[in-house]
Amino acid sequence: MRKLFLFSTVSLIALVPAWGETVVVSATRTPQPLEKTGTSMSVITADDIALKQTPVLADILADLPGVSITRNGGVGQVTSLFLRGSEVGQTLVLVDGIRINDPSATTGGALLGDVLANGLERIEVLRGPQSTLYGSDAIGGVVNLITARGGDNTLKLTAEGGSFDTAHFNAAANGTFGSVEFGAAANYYVTNSVSAADARNGNPEADGYHHFGATGNLRWHATDAISLDARLYYTRARDSYDGYDPITFAFGDTHQYGNNELLALYGGINADFFGGRFTNRVSAAYSDSDRKSYDTVEDFFAKGATTRFEYQGGFKLNEANELTFGAEDQRTSFKTQYLAYAPVPTTGSNRIDGVYGQWQSTIADGVTLTGGIRYDHDREFGDHTSYKLAAAWQVVDGTTLRANIGDGFKAPSLYQLYSEYSNPIESLKPETATGWEIGADQTLGTWQASLTYFERRTGNQIDFYSCWTGTSPICTQRPSGFYYNVNRSRAKGVEIAVNGKITEALSLNVSYTNLTDTDRATGLQLARRPHDSFATTLTWQPLDGLTVGAGVNYVGERFDDAGHFTKLGDVAHVNLFASYTVWDGVELFGRVENLGDNLREPVAGYGAMGRAFFGGIRTKI
Known part of the structure; x- marks a missing residue:
C-alpha cells in the first residue's frame, strides 16, 4: 500500500508541471518568494485554520509533512x-x-500545550537545521x-x-488608524477534558484545562522611513494532570495540578534608507515565565527570564543581490525549587552572543543561490560556527528544483547545567546537527505538489543517566542521576504534499511523511517517532456559504521507549x-473530532480524547 501511494504521488508530481x-x-x-528560498516550508493561513476550526496549535501542526506530535492526554497536557x-x-x-521558549523548562523549549491559535494571520513552518539565522x-x-496587523478595520x-x-x-481585531497599524486578540478556553x-x-x-x-x-x-513596533504575547493556564502514587509508585489519578504563566514583550525601531534598499531593525525583547505545580507529596515552582537584544540589517545592491546581516545578545536565567525538600532554590544564568551574515543572489534567469554563516559565543560552552547553503532553480514557470545544506545547534538548557542533575565532572557540550535536502515544487492550474528528500545527523545529544540502574562513578556525587553528552542519531526520509481543486467545488489536501x-x-x-504518517483533508462547497469537509490523520506504529x-x-x-x-458576516460552524x-x-x-462534538458561531464586523 505504501509503495502504491508513493508511486501514485510521485507520478502526480511528474505530471503537474513552487507554490506560486x-x-x-x-x-x-526578509520577505521573499518561497520559490527563491531553496528551503522546505509549509504555510498555514488564517482561512486554513478557520476551515477546520482547530483551536490548538499542536493539532494544526499535526497535519503537516515532517511533523509528529504526542500529547500526554487531553488538551493542555504535556x-x-x-x-x-x-x-x-x-x-x-x-x-x-x-521566542516563547521557557528557560526554566527541562529542555528549555516552548510549552507547546499552552499555545492556541489566537489572532493568527498565518503560520510558517521551516524544516531542517536553521541556526545560521x-x-x-x-x-x-x-x-x-504571525498575528494579523493592519489592513481594513476588522x-x-x-x-x-x-x-x-x-x-x-x-x-x-486588526486595522489601521492614520499612521498606526494594530492587531490584538484575546482567547479563553476551558474544558473538563x-x-x-x-x-x-x-x-x-x-x-481539566x-x-x-x-x-x-x-x-x-513615524515617517516614511522610520517606524516603531510594540508587541505582546501572554498566556495563563491551569492544568490538572496525573502522576505516580507516592506509596505504590503506580501511574494513575493523583489529583495534581499546575499553573503556567508566560509574558513576552517586544519593542523595536525600523529605519529604511536609500528608498528602502538599506533596512535596519533594532529591537529588545523580554520574556518571563512562572510555573507552579501542586500535588500531595511536594510542590514545585520554576521561574525563567530571557532578555534579548537584536540588530538586523539588509542591503539590496540590486534586484538580483541582497545582503542580510545582524547581531544578537541573549541572557537567560532560571530559579526552581521543590518546596518540601530543598531549603534553597536552584538558580543559574547564561549569556550567548551571535553575529551572522547571509548573501542571496540570482545569478541567472531563475537560479537563486543563498549562503550564510554565523558565529556564536556562549559563556558556558564557548564558540560555535554555523553555515547554510541553498539553491533554487525555477526551471520553467511553475517548476522549481531546490537543495540546501546547513547545520544547527542547541545550547544545554539551564536546568541541564545547574539543577541537582547537572554533570559535576564534564561540562555539557551543545547538541549539533548537519542536515541537507533536495526537492521539487510544481504547480499546474490550481494543483500544487512538493516532494522532498532529507537527511540529518545529530551528535552530542544530551541524555539523562539514571543512577537507579547505572553504575557510573559519578553516581557517588549525583545519586539520582545526571545529564551527559552521549547520543548520536540519524534522520532521513521523504515528505510529500499535494493540494488542489478536483472540481470547482471540491478541494483536496494531502501530506505524507516517511521517516x-x-x-x-x-x-x-527513536522513541515515539513513526515511520509513516499521513494526513488528508477533502473539502466540498456545494452551495454559496456552505462548506463541508472531512479529514484523516494517520500515525503509524512506533515505540514508546528507546529500548523498544x-x-x-x-x-x-x-x-x-x-x-x-447565515448572512453576511455571521457564520455557524460545527465539527466532529x-x-x-x-x-x-x-x-x-x-x-x-474520544469522539467529541463542537459547534459555535463566528461574526466579522
Whole structure:
C-alpha cells in the first residue's frame, strides 16, 4: 500500500508541471518568494485554520509533512513536537519574532500545550537545521506564528462549545488608524477534558484545562522611513494532570495540578534608507515565565527570564543581490525549587552572543543561490560556527528544483547545567546537527505538489543517566542521576504534499511523511517517532456559504521507549467539519473530532480524547 501511494504521488508530481507567488519571511528573515528560498516550508493561513476550526496549535501542526506530535492526554497536557524526528526542545517557536521558549523548562523549549491559535494571520513552518539565522534551538526547524496587523478595520468574534464541557471564546481585531497599524486578540478556553492517565486503566478523574491568552501587535509609522513596533504575547493556564502514587509508585489519578504563566514583550525601531534598499531593525525583547505545580507529596515552582537584544540589517545592491546581516545578545536565567525538600532554590544564568551574515543572489534567469554563516559565543560552552547553503532553480514557470545544506545547534538548557542533575565532572557540550535536502515544487492550474528528500545527523545529544540502574562513578556525587553528552542519531526520509481543486467545488489536501530516525549506537528507531504518517483533508462547497469537509490523520506504529519494549499501535483519527454563512458576516460552524472514537494511547499509560462534538458561531464586523 505504501509503495502504491508513493508511486501514485510521485507520478502526480511528474505530471503537474513552487507554490506560486507565496511570500514568506522565516526562510531568510526578509520577505521573499518561497520559490527563491531553496528551503522546505509549509504555510498555514488564517482561512486554513478557520476551515477546520482547530483551536490548538499542536493539532494544526499535526497535519503537516515532517511533523509528529504526542500529547500526554487531553488538551493542555504535556505536548511534544518532533520536527523531522528532532528531539523535544530542538525546534524554535516564535510569535511575531518573539521566542516563547521557557528557560526554566527541562529542555528549555516552548510549552507547546499552552499555545492556541489566537489572532493568527498565518503560520510558517521551516524544516531542517536553521541556526545560521536563528542561533540555538533550531535543529529541527522553526515554527513562526504571525498575528494579523493592519489592513481594513476588522473585528472577529467566535464562541463555541461542545463535548467534555468545553467552551471557547475569542475576540480579534486588526486595522489601521492614520499612521498606526494594530492587531490584538484575546482567547479563553476551558474544558473538563479526559483523564490524563488512561481511564480504561481505572482512572475516572477528568483532568481539566483552563487557558487565557492575549496578543498585541502595534506599528507606528513615524515617517516614511522610520517606524516603531510594540508587541505582546501572554498566556495563563491551569492544568490538572496525573502522576505516580507516592506509596505504590503506580501511574494513575493523583489529583495534581499546575499553573503556567508566560509574558513576552517586544519593542523595536525600523529605519529604511536609500528608498528602502538599506533596512535596519533594532529591537529588545523580554520574556518571563512562572510555573507552579501542586500535588500531595511536594510542590514545585520554576521561574525563567530571557532578555534579548537584536540588530538586523539588509542591503539590496540590486534586484538580483541582497545582503542580510545582524547581531544578537541573549541572557537567560532560571530559579526552581521543590518546596518540601530543598531549603534553597536552584538558580543559574547564561549569556550567548551571535553575529551572522547571509548573501542571496540570482545569478541567472531563475537560479537563486543563498549562503550564510554565523558565529556564536556562549559563556558556558564557548564558540560555535554555523553555515547554510541553498539553491533554487525555477526551471520553467511553475517548476522549481531546490537543495540546501546547513547545520544547527542547541545550547544545554539551564536546568541541564545547574539543577541537582547537572554533570559535576564534564561540562555539557551543545547538541549539533548537519542536515541537507533536495526537492521539487510544481504547480499546474490550481494543483500544487512538493516532494522532498532529507537527511540529518545529530551528535552530542544530551541524555539523562539514571543512577537507579547505572553504575557510573559519578553516581557517588549525583545519586539520582545526571545529564551527559552521549547520543548520536540519524534522520532521513521523504515528505510529500499535494493540494488542489478536483472540481470547482471540491478541494483536496494531502501530506505524507516517511521517516527513519535511528539511534546510531543501537540502530533502533527513536522513541515515539513513526515511520509513516499521513494526513488528508477533502473539502466540498456545494452551495454559496456552505462548506463541508472531512479529514484523516494517520500515525503509524512506533515505540514508546528507546529500548523498544513498549509498542504503540498505529492510530487514525477521522474528523468532520461544516460551516454555513447565515448572512453576511455571521457564520455557524460545527465539527466532529475522532469520529471513530479511537482510544489507542498516544503515549504509554496516557488517555486519548474520544469522539467529541463542537459547534459555535463566528461574526466579522
